[in-house]
Amino acid sequence: MTTEKNASDILTDTYNRKISNIRIAVTSACDLRCIYCHREGEGDNGCTRDDHASQMTKEEISELIGVFAELGVKTIKLTGGEPLLRPDLLDIIRSIPPHIESSLTTNGTHLAKLAKELKDAGLSRVNVSLDTMNRDTYIKITGKDRLKDVLDGIDAALAAGLTPVKLNMVVLKGMNDNEIDDFLAFVRARGENLILQIIELMDINGWTDDMDPAVHGNAQLVADLEKEFAKHSSRVTTRHMHHRRKYLVDGALVEVVRPMHNPEFCANCNRLRVTSDGLLKPCLLKTGNEVSVKGLHGDELKSAIAAAVKNRSPYFFAE
Ligand SMILES: Nc1nc2c(ncn2[C@@H]2O[C@H](COP(=O)(O)OP(=O)(O)OP(=O)(O)O)[C@@H](O)[C@H]2O)c(=O)[nH]1
Ligand code: SF4
Numbered sequence: 001m002t003t004e005k006n007a008s009d010i011l012t013d014t015y016n017r018k019i020s021n022i023r024i025a026v027t028s029a030c031d032l033r034c035i036y037c038h039r040e041g042e043g044d045n046g047c048t049r050d051d052h053a054s055q056m057t058k059e060e061i062s063e064l065i066g067v068f069a070e071l072g073v074k075t076i077k078l079t080g081g082e083p084l085l086r087p088d089l090l091d092i093i094r095s096i097p098p099h100i101e102s103s104l105t106t107n108g109t110h111l112a113k114l115a116k117e118l119k120d121a122g123l124s125r126v127n128v129s130l131d132t133m134n135r136d137t138y139i140k141i142t143g144k145d146r147l148k149d150v151l152d153g154i155d156a157a158l159a160a161g162l163t164p165v166k167l168n169m170v171v172l173k174g175m176n177d178n179e180i181d182d183f184l185a186f187v188r189a190r191g192e193n194l195i196l197q198i199i200e201l202m203d204i205n206g207w208t209d210d211m212d213p214a215v216h217g218n219a220q221l222v223a224d225l226e227k228e229f230a231k232h233s234s235r236v237t238t239r240h241m242h243h244r245r246k247y248l249v250d251g252a253l254v255e256v257v258r259p260m261h262n263p264e265f266c267a268n269c270n271r272l273r274v275t276s277d278g279l280l281k282p283c284l285l286k287t288g289n290e291v292s293v294k295g296l297h298g299d300e301l302k303s304a305i306a307a308a309v310k311n312r313s314p315y316f317f318a319e
């Protein structure tokens with residue numbers, strides 16, 4: 001019985017990676033259709049499964065958050081799909097104990113009108129997906145004409161104090177890799193409250209032919225960018241999570257996320273995912289080892305968490 005184990009044992013996997021961060025997908029619905037969407041490992045590309053029937057209720061999510069808090073989890077991130085589409089999102093945020101750092105990853109299309117309410121509900125900070133400042137490129141990547149709404153959302157998040165706000169820029173060769181300097185300038189102008197997160201494209205989807213040029217060569221592109229940041233940086237810090245490096249480049253804070261074929265990233269992975277339909281997902285890139293928490297309560301939830309943690313292993317492994 002897992003109840004005999006102490007909380008620290010329950011959260012530590014067989015590779016000595018202790019879970020401190022939980023990512024909960026509160027919906028699989030999204031109003032954008034990004035060409036590279038990995039949907040937090042939930043399945044079909046493109047956020048087409050706007051399926052509310054199997055979605056966890058706010059009560060189920062809140063109970064799960066309570067158990068994770070009791071076990072000693074330090075941070076909770078809400079994701080989707082697009083989390084701001086969930087009507088009871090503010091109630092879910094209010095159920096997160098105040099000692100836990102709460103954040104949310106959003107596409108930003110509804111952020112301008114919700115930023116203050118999110119802050120008032122207790123949310124600490126937001127990450128906003130923005131790959132381009134060019135309207136045509138934005139439409140090409142996301143399928144929708146919402147760039148202005150996202151830019152307004154970033155301003156609103158900064159004004160509401162949902163900081164640091166992180167800008168998630170997935171680098172796409174030939175599509176937005178000419179905009180890195182513009183993004184650095186954008187971030188620099190807003191000080192350390194805004195962090196640029198440069199993300200390597202995860203080559204895990206079935207790409208269409210017209211995506212090929214953007215996919216091939218991306219790993220090298222981000223690796224080269226990181227070398228440039230390192231060369232010009234006046235301060236480098238390494239995060240515990242994934243051992244990601246953060247560079248201060250001429251006043252702009254930049255974090256580099258290079259998950260693919262990177263054993264160091266996986267060796268320092270301390271997060272567990274929860275899908276919108278109530279599966280604990282031990283690894284973003286693996287399927288078939290999920291553990292359901294649907295209909296479970298109390299100690300049953302702890303047992304399910306222990307089983308999911310036991311199923312964890314690094315996806316990319318050092319030889
Ligand atoms: N392989 C892998 N990639 C991840 C993982 N977590 C995040 N990523 C990548 O990082 C991107 C940005 O994730 P976010 O949801 O903004 O959150 P984060 O940057 O990981 O978390 P914070 O820095 O704490 O806000 C994702 O879209 C993924 O590409 C992970 O556990 N495994
Ligand atoms: S905004 Fe996020 S969830 Fe929505 S399609 Fe784009 S990558 Fe997927």
Ligand code: SF4
Pocket residue numbers: 242259265266267269282283284285286313314315316
């Ligand atoms: S083990 Fe690696 S691929 Fe899997 S979730 Fe963790 S960092 Fe991502």
